[in-house]
Amino acid sequence: DEAPDEVPFGVAREAAEAERKLVGEAARRHRELLKEKRRRHQELFAEQKKRKLLPEAVLQELQELQDVSTRPAEQAEADDPVTLGEELEAGAVQLDEGQAEVQEKKGKRSKGARTKGNYMAVCLKDHSVTGLHQQLAKDFLNAQLYGPHTNRVQGKHCC
Numbered sequence: 443d444e445a446p447d448e449v450p451f452g453v454a455r456e457a458a459e460a461e462r463k464l465v466g467e468a469a470r471r472h473r474e475l476l477k478e479k480r481r482r483h484q485e486l487f488a489e490q491k492k493r494k495l496l497p498e499a500v501l502q503e504l505q506e507l508q509d510v511s512t513r514p515a516e517q518a519e520a521d522d523p524v525t526l527g528e529e530l531e532a533g534a535v536q537l538d539e540g541q542a543e544v545q546e547k548k549g550k551r552s553k554g555a556r557t558k559g560n561y562m563a564v565c566l567k568d569h570s571v572t573g574l575h576q577q578l579a580k581d582f583l584n585a586q587l588y589g590p591h592t593n594r595v596q597g598k599h600c601c
Contacts (some may be wrong), residue, residue, distance in 0.1 A: 508560060 495501075588594050 512560075 496504075586592075
């Protein structure tokens, strides 16, 4: 009664082949879905990267400005050899007249210690406010540590 059903060999083989084909089809569909998902992800990444870039007109304008700023500097160096003292005097006159806030010596750019490429550092914050805060903090500490109500004196005022 409880013995397994007898199945002819041909029928069992056909059932096994059908099962194998179904599993193979499922694996193939899964691989295709993964490929499609990867392709969509790559397209989205490329689109986001393209959207992140600056517009072509802005890039072209920046390139033109960079070309224009380097050409006069090279021409000024070749045409007009000026001594360092004359450059400093010219810069001082320019600052006295108040014409320019940023000093550039006859087209030459002073390069910082770690600048690479054609980058220019620009200070956006006004540091005089932080300097004022620091000075107030120092004055407060000095008053608390060495004020009239304390028995301390600074080293140079001793004896």
